[in-house]
Amino acid sequence: MTIDLTQVRGLFFEESFENLDIMESSLLDLEIGNFNEELINNIFRAAHSIKGGAGIFQLEDIVTFAHNAETFLDEVRDRKHSIDQTLIDLLLRTGDILRMMLLASKDNNEYDTQLVQACQNELKQALTKEIIETPEIISSEEIIVEPEVLRQWHIEFKPDLPILKTGNDPINLFRELKELGELTVIANTDAIPNFADIDPQSCYLSWELILQSKASRADIEEIFEWVIDECELNITVNNLENLESPTSENLKSIEVSEVETTEPIPEIIAPMVSQDIVVEPTVEIHKEPSDDIVNKHVNIQGNTNSIRVGIDKIDNLINIVGELVITQSMLDQIGENFDNSDIIQLRDGLSQLERNTRELQENVMRIRMLPISFSFNRFPRLVHDLSSQLGKKVELILSGESTELDKTVLEKMSDPLVHLVRNSLDHGIELPEQRKQAGKPEIGQLHLNAFHQSGNIVIQISDDGAGFDIEKIRAKAIQKGWITPEENLVNEQLYEFIFQPGFSTSEEISDVSGRGVGMDVVRRNIRDLGGSIEVKSETGKGSKFSIRLPLTLAILDGQLVRVGKEIFVLPLLSIMESLRIQTKLVNSFTGTVEIYKLRDDYIPILRLYKLFDIKNTATKLEQGLLVIAEGDGQKIGLFVDELLSQQQIVIKNLENNYKKVQGVSGATILGNGNVALILDITGLIQLFRNQTKSPSYLPLGATRYE
Amino acid sequence: MNNDIIDISNKYLTFVLATEEYAIDILRVQEIKGWSKVTQIPNTPNYVCGVINLRGTIVPIVDLRLRFNLDYQEYGSMTVVVVVNVISQNGKERIMGIVVDGVSDVYDVTETEIKPPPDFGSVISTEFVKGLATVSDKMVIVLDIDKLLNSDELAIIDGLSQSEI
Numbered sequence: 001m002t003i004d005l006t007q008v009r010g011l012f013f014e015e016s017f018e019n020l021d022i023m024e025s026s027l028l029d030l031e032i033g034n035f036n037e038e039l040i041n042n043i044f045r046a047a048h049s050i051k052g053g054a055g056i057f058q059l060e061d062i063v064t065f066a067h068n069a070e071t072f073l074d075e076v077r078d079r080k081h082s083i084d085q086t087l088i089d090l091l092l093r094t095g096d097i098l099r100m101m102l103l104a105s106k107d108n109n110e111y112d113t114q115l116v117q118a119c120q121n122e123l124k125q126a127l128t129k130e131i132i133e134t135p136e137i138i139s140s141e142e143i144i145v146e147p148e149v150l151r152q153w154h155i156e157f158k159p160d161l162p163i164l165k166t167g168n169d170p171i172n173l174f175r176e177l178k179e180l181g182e183l184t185v186i187a188n189t190d191a192i193p194n195f196a197d198i199d200p201q202s203c204y205l206s207w208e209l210i211l212q213s214k215a216s217r218a219d220i221e222e223i224f225e226w227v228i229d230e231c232e233l234n235i236t237v238n239n240l241e242n243l244e245s246p247t248s249e250n251l252k253s254i255e256v257s258e259v260e261t262t263e264p265i266p267e268i269i270a271p272m273v274s275q276d277i278v279v280e281p282t283v284e285i286h287k288e289p290s291d292d293i294v295n296k297h298v299n300i301q302g303n304t305n306s307i308r309v310g311i312d313k314i315d316n317l318i319n320i321v322g323e324l325v326i327t328q329s330m331l332d333q334i335g336e337n338f339d340n341s342d343i344i345q346l347r348d349g350l351s352q353l354e355r356n357t358r359e360l361q362e363n364v365m366r367i368r369m370l371p372i373s374f375s376f377n378r379f380p381r382l383v384h385d386l387s388s389q390l391g392k393k394v395e396l397i398l399s400g401e402s403t404e405l406d407k408t409v410l411e412k413m414s415d416p417l418v419h420l421v422r423n424s425l426d427h428g429i430e431l432p433e434q435r436k437q438a439g440k441p442e443i444g445q446l447h448l449n450a451f452h453q454s455g456n457i458v459i460q461i462s463d464d465g466a467g468f469d470i471e472k473i474r475a476k477a478i479q480k481g482w483i484t485p486e487e488n489l490v491n492e493q494l495y496e497f498i499f500q501p502g503f504s505t506s507e508e509i510s511d512v513s514g515r516g517v518g519m520d521v522v523r524r525n526i527r528d529l530g531g532s533i534e535v536k537s538e539t540g541k542g543s544k545f546s547i548r549l550p551l552t553l554a555i556l557d558g559q560l561v562r563v564g565k566e567i568f569v570l571p572l573l574s575i576m577e578s579l580r581i582q583t584k585l586v587n588s589f590t591g592t593v594e595i596y597k598l599r600d601d602y603i604p605i606l607r608l609y610k611l612f613d614i615k616n617t618a619t620k621l622e623q624g625l626l627v628i629a630e631g632d633g634q635k636i637g638l639f640v641d642e643l644l645s646q647q648q649i650v651i652k653n654l655e656n657n658y659k660k661v662q663g664v665s666g667a668t669i670l671g672n673g674n675v676a677l678i679l680d681i682t683g684l685i686q687l688f689r690n691q692t693k694s695p696s697y698l699p700l701g702a703t704r705y706e
Numbered sequence: 707m708n709n710d711i712i713d714i715s716n717k718y719l720t721f722v723l724a725t726e727e728y729a730i731d732i733l734r735v736q737e738i739k740g741w742s743k744v745t746q747i748p749n750t751p752n753y754v755c756g757v758i759n760l761r762g763t764i765v766p767i768v769d770l771r772l773r774f775n776l777d778y779q780e781y782g783s784m785t786v787v788v789v790v791n792v793i794s795q796n797g798k799e800r801i802m803g804i805v806v807d808g809v810s811d812v813y814d815v816t817e818t819e820i821k822p823p824p825d826f827g828s829v830i831s832t833e834f835v836k837g838l839a840t841v842s843d844k845m846v847i848v849l850d851i852d853k854l855l856n857s858d859e860l861a862i863i864d865g866l867s868q869s870e871i
Binding site: 566611612613614652653654656657658661662663664669674675677 | 750757766
């Protein structure tokens with residue numbers, strides 16, 4: 001008859017982490033010196049639910065810790081503390097400790113009890129100190145509100161049928177009530193329908209509760225705070241003399257103290273037993289659906305590849321599919337008795353079908369889109385922590401959070417964004433004194449912005465800090481031997497060096513940044529996504545990084561090229577230009593590689609037909625075209641027979657059923673149903689290098705970036 | 707009820723390659739289709755014909771004749787492609803097509819009827835052969851499709867993701 005609580009555990013942890021997130025974001029929204037009741041209530045509620053949940057699973061340590069936090073929060077709620085930085089920091093740390101404890105309990109791991117103890121002491125200290133400081137406020141308040149007299153409370157509690165579905169268990173409420181004093185619980189089984197009509201997930205019981213306690217009405221109401229909207233609640237005070245409990249034929253009393261903590265549901269069933277209903281099937285009914293629900297949740301949690309989609313998007317899809325079905329049945333009808341006079345109708349139907357299909361495609365793509373706030377939301381905490389660690393004052397401004405982009409792009413952008421923000425904080429924004437000297441406001445500004453621009457998404461990270469130190473970058477580049485002291489480069493060229501591996505102008509290596517790994521990785525990640533990054537900086541005024549990304553990875557603008565009978569797709573983004581080859585500009589290099597002189601650049605020619613072993617193609621350079629493409633900072637000239645059309649292509653994965661092919665990033669299906677391979681410039685260059693077996697002939701790092 | 711299930715799991719589809727008859731578990735067969743134009747994949751072994759578009763999915767096609775070092779036979783309207791589900795070592799399911807001379811029949815073969823193959827005399831390596839069975843006086847070679855289509859060049863190499871390049 002026991003319910004397997006291990007499955008519910010997952011749910012509890014999931015909810016607790018959500019609560020912690022709420023707690024954290026509310027804390028960060030709190031303004032110093034400004035008492036925002038709603039936010040503080042949010043925080044309190046979050047801590048309270050974690051405590052409640054942890055109680056069910058007998059995570060005593062978490063309960064104790066959360067209880068301490070709650071006591072402190074209670075005082076905060078009663079305006080006994082002023083909202084200052086120390087308080088916010090303390091509460092943030094409390095949240096972190098709770099998270100740590102929860103994480104450890106989830107995996108049944110050990111956690112650092114010293115940390116917990118330290119934080120707990122801190123909370124207690126903050127508590128007692130305040131109480132000592134303001135004893136009269138507490139006592140006077142208490143006295144005014146409720147005198148502490150032992151009273152008998154009579155509570156009629158009639159929950160709505162679906163209360164169990166919302167995760168509220170009356171047993172827990174009673175248990176909490178019992179902490180306030182002596183409690184008698186009387187269950188009313190009148191409302192239980194015939195066995196056949198019982199919905200196992202509904203609560204048909206109502207209760208009369210008699211509580212002898214010194215507690216105030218507010219204390220009792222607080223316990224019911226969660227369910228107040230889902231029940232009829234009637235609290236009255238009885239005289240102390242009126243102590244005998246009301247008895248009735250249909251009432252069955254349950255002593256809460258005897259309830260086992262791990263078996264709430266069987267206890268609810270208990271009254272049914274008294275009505276001669278066979279127990280086993282009831283339990284079966286009870287158990288199966290709840291198991292199902294739990295399983296579903298566990299699956300959602302266990303699968304990190306899941307996605308949360310707004311209900312409006314789904315509704316939209318259903319609408320479109322509905323229309324598609326209508327169109328289909330219309331076409332079906334035309335097809336049944338087709339004669340030539342129906343041709344106009346058929347055409348209409350087909351164009352409708354085309355519209356439906358296009359809409360369906362657009363909407364399905366939209367499902368993968370997530371607002372960038374998913375990524376932005378982690379920054380308030382990061383900036384808060386880092387700025388206090390670095391002793392800087394920073395205001396974070398977020399805008400365009402609702403801009404949507406593909407989930408995969410979003411995920412892959414997360415780390416680069418964190419890196420850029422850390423960089424801005426560490427190197428960009430100066431210390432308050434320096435800022436004052438420079439005549440700027442003490443509080444620095446860090447602005448994260450996102451918007452759509454011509455089929456791309458642009459993410460900007462800008463600060464009003466010191467900007468890049470051109471001379472430092474120059475000196476470093478000379479020191480690394482990338483340029484000679486005589487070389488005179490414009491600023492934009494110098495900024496390029498910050499993307500080189502091993503570059504850092506920071507004199508000291510901190511744990512924040514300065515190790516010189518990072519910017520190159522940032523750019524590589526962005527390039528992998530088919531995007532670009534661009535820097536603008538003004539010494540003393542700040543710097544701005546603009547990241548430009550494709551909206552989605554599933555569709556790309558492609559250039560179709562023909563080699564022999566084969567058709568390949570080149571990502572339009574990687575093509576710089578295409579030209580007809582002038583043979584006098586072609587030179588041989590070490591006998592194996594042909595080099596084309598394009599203005600100031602020497603570009604190796606890669607003959608695709610040779611690389612891919614394709615027969616019956618143009619072999620003379622003047623017969624075909626040279627497509628200059630760039631991959632990983634390296635320019636290369638691809639020799640192809642012919643350029644065909646440009647079109648949007650849907651990327652299909654080759655690895656799903658086959659495996660990774662070097663030089664090919666995927667495949668697509670052309671209008672005629674044939675498959676065309678999408679070329680990967682970086683991979684092609686590698687393949688080319690391996691085939692010519694002289695790995696170092698390409699002029700590495702000699703090209704400029706656009 | 708139960709008998710039905712057992713029966714189905716022992717049904718095998720047979721096809722002909724040159725003169726020999728091969729059998730594969732029928733539950734792995736997704737569909738049988740005619741030959742359609744493939745898009746070649748560069749730098750792959752000769753037995754990988756290329757990829758086709760199977761209702762939006764990119765499916766690689768393997769020529770079993772070439773895989774087993776038999777003579778190449780021109781593809782035409784009579785060429786048959788059997789689309790099969792292959793489970794690789796890491797549990798991933800893949801769809802692949804195999805080119806055969808023609809499908810022949812569906813047989814019931816029980817597990818006990820499959821005898822281990824002799825380790826010579828076959829054009830193919832015995833590691834791909836589950837065993838030999840005799841059905842109505844004919845010998846068929848029962849193939850282990852998972853081993854066959856995950857061997858050598860067809861194997862998925864773990865850890866080689868595109869980010870490494």
